[in-house]
Amino acid sequence: MICIATGAAAQEPVTLQGQAQGTYYIIKFIATGHDTAMLHEDIRDIFQDIDRSLSLYHSGSLINRFNKGPKVVMDDHMRAVVKKAQEVSKLTDGSFDITVKPLVDLWGFGVTPHKNGRPSAEAIRRTLRVVGYQNLIIRAKYLIKKKDGVEIDCNGIAQGFTSDVLGRFLQSRGIRDFLVDVGGELVASGVNARGLPWSVGIERPPAAGNVEEPVQAILQLRDRAVATSGNYRRFFDDGGTRFAHTIDPKTGEALHNNIITVTVTAPDAITADAYDNALILLGVEKGLQFVQQHPKLKLEAYYIFKDAEGRITERHSPNFFAAP
Structure with missing residues (x-):
C-alpha cells in the first residue's frame, strides 16, 4: 500500500482530488496563478x-467494442497502452498479458464478479x-484478434497510463512540480513546497524485532513513478488457500504465493x-533477478512476503531507496 506522506511545508500545495476509474485520485502541485477550478x-x-x-x-468504450468484434480502430490512448503491454509481455515471457480477461472473468474478478470458488482444471484449460x-x-x-474469443483487460496498466497522461497535462500548463496519484499508481515531478523530493509512504514490517504492526518506510520520488501490486485488495479463500485477483496468464491460476505486495519504481507510471x-x-528471487538483468528499464522493486516460517519479511533491489 502506498500513501502520500505529509509534513511541515513552506507553503501548502494545491490539492485536487476525487473519484474516477473505480478508485480515487489525488493531485498535488506547486503553482500560482492557475485557475484550479478549470484545471480540475x-x-x-x-x-x-x-x-x-x-x-x-463503459458500455460503448473502444475496449468493449474490440472484445465483442474482430478488430477496432485504436485511438491514441489504446494504441499507447496496447503497444506498451505487448512490449512488457515479450520481455516477461507472458507474465504480463492483457489478453488475460477471459481468465479474470472465469475466476470471478471481472466486471460481473461471482463467488463460484476455484474453477475446474478443465475450465482453466479451455479458457487458456x-x-x-x-x-x-x-x-x-x-488492433486485430487472431481468433474468436480473445478479449483484453487493461486494468493492470491503465491507471499508471492515466497518471502519466495527467502528469503531461500539468506540464503542458507550465506546472513542473507535482505528484499525481491514481489509485496508488503515482508519478512525481520536480519537488514539493519545501524544495525537496516528494515523500511517499510505503507500509512495511519493521526490519527487526517481533512487532507485527507495519511501520512506514519513506520513499523519495523526483521525476519518477511508483506502483504496487498485492493480494490484499481483491481475493477469496477456498480450501485453506487465498486466491488473489492477479491471474497468471500462462498457467491460468490465480495468485496464491507467499507475496503480500511488490512495489515497483520506474521512469514512468505505465512502466511501473x-x-x-x-x-x-x-x-521474489526471479523478480529481483529480472530487475538486475534489465538495467535499461531502470526498474527497482521492493517485496513484502512471508518466509518459509510464515514470518513477514522484505527484500528489495539495491537502489530502491536511493536518494533521487
Missing part, C-alpha cells in the same frame, strides 16, 4: 476520455486457448504499473 474540470475530462477508450465498465499476447495484431491504426503485475507472479 480539464482533469475530469481526461478521465472521461480515457474511460471511453479503455474502461470495461484464447489467452496469449501473440493473439493480438497491431496493424497501422487497427505493468511490471508490478509481472514481478508479483515471477516471485
